[in-house]
Amino acid sequence: MTRLALTFLLASSVAVSPLAAATANNADSQTIEYRKQWHSDVLTGYQNLATQGQALSSQAASYCQAPSPEGLEQTKQAWLEAFLAWQQVRFVDFGPVEQGNRAWQFQFWPDPKNLVARKASYLLKDEAPITPEKVSESGVAVQGFPMAEYLLYDQAFANGEEALPAGRSCKLLVAVTRHIADNGQSLANDWQGFQSNYLGSDQYTDTTIRSAMAGLEILEERRLATPMGLRGNGKRSVYSADAWRSEASLAAMGASVQGLKQSFLPAFSKLLTDRKQPDLAEQIAQQFDEVLANFPELDRPMAPLLADDNGYKLLQSLYIDITQLTSLVNDRAAVELGVVRGFNSSDGD
Structure with missing residues (x-):
């Protein structure tokens, strides 16, 4: 059974761990220190976004x-930098x-029915003003990075009559990127206001872990095993990855790992060390x-690596390293801390 499948079996049996034993009105002074660092580190990430x-x-x-x-190339670069900040x-x-499906507003994924492209086609052909x-x-599906990515990077769209800088396409790009900017600012503000809670x-x-x-x-x-053909139908396919249009799938994975290292690991390492698990903390780091x-x-397009057996070995190496990291955090550390993995709404279903 895969680790992800086990997630759903545990969905209805989330236990209260020793770390969450204190009541909300009597927060443990030591665990507050971990959360102070997590809150600060996540806030830095949100502010960058x-x-x-x-x-x-x-x-x-x-x-x-x-x-x-x-200007188009500069806009693509700005998209990439903002997208990696989200990762x-x-x-x-x-x-x-x-709140308000914000995570989905930033990134509608997975998108097996290509809803982003269908929504773009509808909006661009509709006579209603794009505002x-x-x-x-x-x-x-309209409001986030994948829609902007479609307008900027999709090859079929770029060769069509509505390609940028066509009027309605530009209006949609401007409106979508404005939505991303407003959403990012409100998220940073709301996270700051969330501090006392x-x-x-x-x-x-436990929730942060x-x-x-x-x-x-x-x-x-x-994000990795499925496009590699290790899950699902067993076929290699870049279209199962996120950000395939911009060829940023692997760069996004690197940014996600870097973000966990910057925003999660420091307080987590201290927590493990304080729980007399310094060796495990060092292993995870x-x-x-x-x-x-x-x-x-691996900051390169995924598709050629999937198509070439030698390139595929690079993905295998990455997969092994990520699997080992996941096992250390989700199995060993979670067991030591008594944290039971439960269902969460961002699993992509």
Whole structure:
């Protein structure tokens, strides 16, 4: 049974661990210190997302006001930087990011029915004006990075009559990137306002650990194993990966691991050390470095690696390293801390 399958069997049996034994009104002073660091580190990540989202929105508007090939490339780069900033905080699946399906607003994925492309086609052919309000009411498939990615990178779209900088396409790009920027800023503000609740309830210690566990499971099972043909129908397919249009699937994985290392690992290592597991804390830190050592070699398109057996070996090496990291965190550390993995809404279903 895969680790992800086990997740669903545990969905109805989430236990209260020793770490969450204190009541919300009597938070343990030691666990508050871990949450203080987590809150601060995640806030830094959210603020970076807000900054990069604003830069993307401004660049998209500038490009559409005065289109040029150079401006298009600058807009693609701004998209990538903002998208990678989202990847770094993507593992956080609780708190303000749950409100209004915010995580799905940032990234509608998986998209097996190619709803992003279908929604884009509908909006571009519709006669209704494309406005921020139209984007807000059109659903999560329209509102985030995949829609902007489609407009900027999709090859079939780029060769069609509606390719950028066509008027309606530019209006959609500007409205979508504005939505991303506003969403990023409101998320950073709301996380800052969430501080007292987060620090005041010991349940959020386990919740934070579970969010990292879920992020690693999704990375291992869905974002890497599935396109490699190790899950699902057993066939290699880049279309099972996220960000395949921009060829940023692997770069996004690297950013997610880097984000976990920056925003989750420091407090987690201290927690393990305080629970008399310093060797395990060191092993996990070293395994994070092992995973990241696969980059920047793997900061390249996934499709050619899937098609070539020698290239595929690079993906296998990455997969082994991520599997080992997931096992250390989700199996060994979770057992030591008494944290039971439960269902979470960001599993992609």
